[in-house]
Amino acid sequence: MVHPGGLLACHDCDLLNREVEVPAGGALRCARCGSVLYRHKRDSLDRTLALTLAALVLFVVANLFPFLAFEMSGNLTQTTLITGIDQLWDQGWYLMSGLVFLTAIGAPALQITLLLYLLVPLKLGRTPWELARIFRFINRIQPWSMMEIFLIGILVSLVKLADMANIVPGLAVWSFGALIVVMAGAVAVLDPRVLWDRVGAFE
């Protein structure tokens, strides 16, 4: 829903911009600093829902199936995504374990489940309970989802161990990689106004 003739204040420089109709796929930028004020995304609800559902499946696979196998001198170690986090916790590195868990598993998990909690009812024509508070929370944890950095960390680890051992990526790694792409897509096609307009309807 567009409110032509209305005003938008830029989040980066506070300039008042006049809101105009934006064609599909286009973006409204601040006249002074170029910050994106609004991006018109087509079929946002459907596309985000589809991608988030895919993300859910990929996330479950990435956590349950074998992640990396380490083979050296006849010894084989099988790991899953959570193995490293578990190890750090067992060794007493609680803060570090917590941080890695939050950024690699926790934040993405919350994003996926809470987005589904909001989008499924919306698709069915209902308004989910506490829509505003939950969507605000989703936006707040978004920066703490760092799966793509974790993937790069995997690549670096593989290179570091290449000389001395054999590392076999499992199904979970591919699923994790796909999850990163799908989640990025879901965030990109989600139009916040689809949700905020629904909250407005309840005043």
Add this chain to the structure above:
Amino acid sequence: MTAAVTGISRSLVSCHDCSLLVHTAPDDARHQSACPRCHAPLHARKTQSLSRTWALLIAAAVLYVPANLLPIMRVTSLGAAQSDTIMSGVIYLVVHGMWPLALVIFIASVAVPFIKMCVLGYLLISVQVRSTRRLLDRTRLYRLTELVGRWSMIDIYVVTILVALVQLGALATIEARPGAVYFGAVVVLTMFAAESFDPRLIWDASEGGNE
């Protein structure tokens, strides 16, 4: 040059969560309105942005020292233990001919946090001296800082993965060391610091100087 029409000059506050433009009374210490739509707290500017950002920045700078001086992991193989700091990890990669990877790690783990802290410090000072120069460039600098901060987490993840994989008792064992915790703290603190800085302050400083 006429002064730009900003939200604050018209007592209009943009909700930082749902972007709703709300007409609200000028800031009063006791008065705190909430967004009528999404109930987020409304602030014309991020609360105490400068002092919070300085506090977080200084804390990050202090912890940056042990993060780099203390080892982040220890490799024990057949009785011999070797501790690695972030820099020694980079050097290891260089010695083994993996130049591009060494560069990636150096940039992500050593350069990025340092540069990010310098940039935030520069932005803070530029706002406090009410500089009117390069407003757009400084805003872009801020956006860049927000984006690249998370890349410093690479080393934390590398330690986590190596610890997960290499647990072969006396043959080879990798464990995390305290440097990693300080490093994680630096990443978290710089992320919070960038989040607490209000880029609109850059532009506010220029408003005061105009006719």
